[in-house]
Amino acid sequence: MNSIFNFFTPKDKLFQPLFEQAGSNLVSIAGALVSAVNTPGQEQRKAHVKEIEKLEQAGDDITHAIFLGLGKTFITxxxxxDIHALASSIDDIADYIYAAGMNLDLYNVKTINKAMISLAELLLEMCTDLHNAIKELRSFRNTDLIAEVCLRINAGEGRADYICNTEVASLFDHERDAIELIKQKEVLQMMETASDKCDDAANVLETILIKNG
Structure with missing residues (x-):
């Protein structure tokens, strides 16, 4: 019945292109965060944070367009x-990556530790996986890829928890500057929360997959 219904449903020219733009934007914002944490100088880092800010605003515009489309489109x-949940979860990922980048800049974080770099690189992997899975929603022909992505992202979220918690514990053991400890802890937890939101997006993809498989 699903295949028959899909045959008679008009081709989606609104939501899929917007979701693919949102996925591509996520990869870009995660890439900008990787660049930021790999730039040792605070002044040089500001350029990457500005890029993160610009991309987060672009993501907001895409999310707004999706929500507007929901209000105007009869057949989705x-x-x-699920459209609303996927758009919201993608927007949440961008928001927390933005928060991590802004905290690096506004708090003048002195030390970029290995955990921050690892978390940023992990977020880039997760966002890239999400983007690839979102592209498959256009046809639902490669549902195995969507399922594999969801599993990888779930595993990545667990890795992010471990990296964050281990580093925060280490900070309490070794960091003698209490203010710097708080700054680094805040950045780490923003990154870890971004990974949680990636897992939320993967859960929405799984729901869509089950309903449309």
Missing amino acids: PFDRE
């Missing part, structure tokens, strides 16, 4: 609540 490619 998949359930309306």
